[in-house]
Amino acid sequence: MYYLYAKIAYICVCMKTLTTLIWCLFVAKLTFSVTVYDTLYINKAPYTLGSFTFQACVFNDSVNFKLENVIIELNEGDDLQLHVVNNDILEHTFTVDGIVDANNNIPAGGVKDFSLSFTTIGAYRFYSDKFYGKHLGASSIIMYGYENYPRYYWNMFEQSASLSQDIATQQVNTIPFTYQPDIFTINLKVYPDLENDIHAKINQQVGDTIYITVLxxxxxxxxxxxxxYHVEIITASINSKYNGWSKDSFGILIDEILLLRLVPDQPGLFxxxxxxxxNVTTNGVYLGGMLNLLNIQP
Ligand SMILES: [Cu+2]
Incomplete structure (x- = not known):
């Protein structure tokens, strides 16, 4: 009889442990999905790169203009609560392809809050869809997921000094057929400055699984x-026939975002x-512009 009681007691303890375990997993799932709060500042200012002076409009992390765009990284399951401050004297939008494309105007000198949820892991473009926004550089990347892997970001942009002045003063609202850029940038930097960009220059090891977003x-x-190396094209937002291809050279259409996977099979600096x-020149001098390095250790 005592043996039976002991057996029942043992089963009860086991059930309680199991219930506790299930409860813990439930709470853990709840706590892994967090809301990330962030603030972006739309800043506009002239800057000098090479021997040219341009007008630039960017999404910064403070009220002070810096020649760079914020890159937003989210873990899978995270929601994003974003406060966008428009420091420009012109209206802008905060647009994310397929996620935010309506009621997204931010008046000149104004602010607006956005709540974003994502269902598919991957890379997303955010930008001001105003002509004088995205064509002065207000365009960057949200990476949702792949948080357990090294992630890199290459935001390709080029600019003509005189055209940037005309765009900033709203004297043009289409790209002229004769458009000829003076400067070619990744993350608004040129080689060799790109060597110091932690989002651009790849420092990894043979066998690592590396995700690279190219916008x-x-x-x-x-x-x-x-x-x-060859890279696998995971997704191409416009030219989707690329999806799944393993290539060492390919194109990126205007406004397109690509997610690449690189698993290096040899060490070296490439x-x-x-x-x-x-596009690999600055002030007409080769090497410059859109040149980046892969530093792979054994
Ligand atoms: Cu080459």
């Missing part, structure tokens, strides 16, 4: 050529660059 925020078609070599 074409520019006004022309871009191409990339990898030396040393370049990855725009395949149109004019």
């Amino acid at each position: 074409n925020s520019g006004k022309m078609f871009h191409t990339l050529h990898f030396h040393g 370049p990855v660059h725009e395949h149109n070599l004019i």
Whole structure:
């Protein structure tokens, strides 16, 4: 009889442990899905790169203009609560392809809050869809998921000094057929400055699984050529026939975002660059512009 009581007591303890375990897993799931709060500032200012002076409009992390765009990284399951401050004297939008495309105007000098939820892991473009916004550089990346892997970001953009002045003063509202950029940038930097960009230069090891987001925020078609490795194109937002291809060179259409997976199979220091070599110059001097490095340790 005592044995039976002991057996029942043992089963009860086991059930309680199991219930506790299920409860813990439930709470853990709840706590893993968090709301991330962030503030973006739309800032506009002239800047000098090479020997040219441009007008730039960017999404910064403070009221002070910096020649860079914020990159937003979210874990899978996270929601984003965003406060956007427009420091420009012109109206802008906060637009995310497929996520935020209505009621998203932010008046000049005004603010607006946005709540974002994502259902598919991957890379998303956010930008001001005003002509004088995205064509002055207000275009960047939200990465949702892949948080357990190294993630890198290459935001390709090029600009003409005189055109940027005309865009800023709203004297043009289309890209002229004769458009000829003076400067070619990744993350608004040129080689060799890109060597110090933690989002651009890849420092990893053989066998790592690396995710690279490539965004074409520019006004022309871009191409990339990898030396040393092939990459798998996970998703291409416009040219979806690329999906699943393993290539060392490919194009990125205007406004397109690509998610790439690189698993290096050999050590070395290799370049990855725009395949149109004019785009690998700064002030007409080769090497510059859109040239980036892959540093892979054994
Ligand atoms: Cu090459």
